Amino acid sequence: MATKGSRKDPAWPYSIEIPIECGKKRVKEHLACTHRDVSPCPNVPDEVKEEICQYLKTFETTKFMAQRNFEENVECGAYFVNPNISSSPSVNDRGVRGPMDRFLGTTKDDEQGTVSDEKMTPARAKEHRNRVCLDIERCFYENVISFNVATSPSFIGMVRSIGQYGRDLKPPTSYELRTWILNEKVKTTTTVVDDIKATWKKPVVNNQYGTVFLNTFDASDCIKNAHKLFELLDAVIEEIGEELVVQVVTDNASAYKAVGELLMEKKKGLYWTPCAAHLMLEKIGDLLQNKYALLKAKKKSAISSITINGKFAEKDLLRPAITRFATSFFILESLHGLKQPLQSMFVSREWSNCAWAKKDDGKVVKKIVMDEKTFWSSVVYSIKTSKPLIHVLRIVDGEKEPAMAYIYGAMDECKEKIASNFNGDVSQYKEIWDIIDEKW
Incomplete structure (x- = not known):
């Protein structure tokens, strides 16, 4: 709390702070002897009384002008x-x-x-x-x-x-929005959540009465700390009630795998499951053609300083980064969309005159981009096998509505779309279907 000497309010030098509900405005009225909502001070010197009176007068004038200016701005606009x-x-x-x-x-x-x-x-x-x-x-x-x-x-x-x-x-004023209006919204939301919680003992949490977003935590400082993550999830389970929690679904990172084992060890009736869609993508990404395409695609970082924006294409390439599996496939899709501009760039005079054209990295990237037979066919294969699954992943990760009601149908459509991408040739898509069925 600020000391009296550090406060700029003119009433503080003439006041003693005591734990009562008085307020700064009433202190000034007390010192100025205005008889407004508080008794006048019998011991205030005339010069202090005059100073505070002048302050109150200036304050009221400033407040009136601010309100008038606000109303003028409203009317003028x-x-x-x-x-x-x-x-x-x-x-x-x-x-x-x-x-x-x-x-x-x-x-x-x-x-x-x-x-x-x-x-x-x-x-x-x-x-x-x-x-x-x-x-x-x-x-x-x-x-x-x-x-x-x-x-x-x-x-x-x-x-x-x-x-x-x-x-x-x-x-409503900004004060109202952050006080009684906010409090009313909290009450309403609490009532809705409590009504939904009351149904949990009948079906499950994700049921026809609605899905509740219980809480959010900033875990950025412990994202790799399995024990800390375990404590956070365990506290949520205790809040809900262990007998009502059937399954915990998390990412596939090593820390979360450890968390899952700790949860199942402590909660005997609970199952931990890694995200199936991520598992499928991870497994599909390990296929030879996909691994080859992803590896070669990341070579484009060698020419990251060369801009093709505006000259050969209307957008830039997605930059490779340390990302999860879905983002790697997005990189391939971005790359495929710029196939023609990239190839045009590598046969242009601008490229021939560029310093990168003489460097080994530049020569390697050009060879990759101009490779129709191996590289681009691998990119197309990766997109055909991964895009339908990424669509399912977006449904699962979506926030607009619960995904459980749609996930089974979405997975069936995903498999059919992959088969259609290969014109129904079972030999082309059977390996992908087997991966999906295994993880599903």
Whole structure:
């Protein structure tokens, strides 16, 4: 807590801090002897009383000016206004409310007020809606709000509620949003979660009543510490109830494998399972053709300083990195999409005049990119075998809705898609199907 000497509030030098619910504003009123919500101080010197009175006067003036400036900014930037509501003369005298108003002009509605329902023609209604939309647009742009928010049910509900309330709605303040409104939301969410938890003893956690996101932890400092990860997961299981937890699914990293063994050793009725989709990708990635394609694709880092953006293609290559299996396949897909621009670059005059063309690494990469028979056929094979499975992985990792209801059908579609990619030639896809069936 800051010391009295380090505080800038003018009332502190003349006050003693005591543990009562008084507040800084009431201390000032006490010292200034204003008789507002607190008794006057009988011992305050005249010079202190005058100082605090002047401070309160300046504060009120500043507060009034800030509020007036805020209201002016709202009115000056608004495209839909109601002139029947009084405003500052400076606002009315400005004429142009904002840069866009130069192109909109003043309508009759601006001079006479809102048109009544009986006078509202379809053309007038469209004009009024356009002006409201411009106000909404201003909020989105000034606060860098994603346009996707406009498709949110909560956004639609908010707009409807405002319209139903009417023009006299006083919007919530930032203080309200972080106090009683937030508290009400917490209560509502808690009630919903508790209702869903009450159903867990009948079916399972992921059931028709809904899926609950229980908690989140920042485990970045212990991502490789099996014992710490075990403590976090064990605490969650204890919170839910050991008898209600059937299975724990994690990543396939070595730390999580150790966590799974520790959990099953302590919780005899619990099963740990690594993510099946990741296991499948890992196994498929070990196939000779895929391993060859991935190994050669990473050689492109030798020419990472050469940009083909704009000259030979409209986008850059994905950079190789220490990643999990899905990202490696994304690299191959990105590479295949730039096959023609890459090959054009390596036969261009720009490449011949480039220093990389004389280096061993540059020569190796050029040989790989121009290899139609082996390299590109391996890339195509990798994409055909991995892309359908990655689609399933996205469903599993998605946050919009539970994946359990779709995962079985998605896996069947995945296998059929892989078979279709090889034109139904069993000899081409049987090895992939065997891997999926084994891990499934």
